[in-house]
């Protein structure tokens with residue numbers, strides 16, 4: 222029997238809350254995969270515990286890696302990762318995780334036998350063709366063009382051309398495993414612009430942090446040299462994209478939300494929230510953290526080097542971890558519409574669209590046609606659900622136009638999409654009697670969402 226819909230709480234007063242966030246999904250799943258391919262054991266600290274991260278852990282185990290949770294706190298789990306020979310013969314469940322369905326197949330092609338992949342029903346609809354064709358052009362055998370498929374190496378690497386306009390993850394997936402290909406890889410993108418470039422920068426910077434040589438000097442071309450991936454201790458940053466609904470609550474209620482440990486330099490898409498929320502009427506400041514930065518990013522005395530996995534090659538002080546601040550967002554209760562291109566930071570679209578639906582002036586979101594291949598067709602889903610509540614949202618070829626119109630209560634469907642579910646919660650802050658269908662889908666990246674949301678609203 223499906224769970225009852227979640228009555229999204231309406232805020233009766235401005236929120237005033239500090240919301241510490243668990244680790245980034247994108248950083249966690251890259252760090253775990255790199256640790257599994259490294260030249261010795263390492264530790265991934267403060268990793269996210271969520272469905273997508275659990276799927277990555279299970280996938281790497283199926284391929285022969287030993288992962289042991291050595292410490293678990295509110296900040297996340299510390300994984301001791303011991304690489305092993307890459308083992309074939311297994312089956313990998315990708316769930317609905319883009320990072321698992323695109324990052325793991327190149328590793329599986331290095332295994333000593335075939336590996337099969339499948340996922341949630343909607344995962345079979347998410348684009349896979351370009352990365353599977355790229356692997357095929359490198360000699361790998363794959364029996365389908367989408368999930369489910371079985372993959373068999375060997376994979377020696379070399380040069381590939383692909384169209385990554387559907388997802389940056391096609392490029393990231395090939396780059397992450399490429400140091401282990403005999404010839405490394407050279408990837409050339411040909412097609413409309415690649416979305417989510419900061420996520421490719423995250424991949425490149427994390428590869429460099431573990432000693433891999435990457436050349437990204439030419440636009441749309443990436444070269445990874447073959448060679449060892451150094452075993453390191455890595456610390457995962459908080460998930461800045463998951464900060465979005467909480468920070469949005471400050472705008473909706475005219476309150477203040479503080480996120481601790483916001484990295485001063487990062488490749489995470491969520492960092493764009495500082496500018497986006499300012500444009501929508503918030504005051505955004507970064508206050509020097511009043512806590513000891515080593516409290517959240519300390520090395521615990523292991524002999525190995527503590528490499529901060531911040532996407533920040535510039536963060537050189539590895540003994541104290543990366544520089545962070547408290548991010549403080551204050552709203553007025555009045556939201557200004559925005560005209561913005563979210564091509565680079567598409568995963569922020571559902572929250573920005575929710576704010577736009579509550580804004581007092583029109584908004585236009587551009588550059589995100591690739592969102593049709595995300596957890597659901599997010600453009601169709603957002604327009605449908607905003608309009609279902611009486612709003613005025615129109616899909617365009619590459620985005621959304623959202624005009625002010627009073628909303629009313631009703632069911633906000635989540636389409637098994639964590640960011641749709643949290644967008645419904647944001648609207649519910651201002652609109653009484655909004656019920657979010659399948660709020661549990663937030664477990665994809667933030668299993669504690671409901672508790673955190675409730676605590677935010679109860680904080681004083």
Ligand SMILES: O=C(O)C1=C[C@@H](OP(=O)(O)O)[C@@H](O)[C@H](O)C1
Pocket residue numbers: 246247248319320387388389390393416417420567568591
């Ligand atoms: O590499 C990553 O960790 C991600 C890349 C982006 O994918 P797309 O390029 O498909 O948008 C982003 O939207 C997704 O949430 C995470």
Ligand SMILES: C=C(OP(=O)(O)O)C(=O)O
Pocket residue numbers: 317318319320568595596640666
């Ligand atoms: C697009 C997203 O996820 P995935 O990693 O599954 O692509 C997302 O989290 O917004």
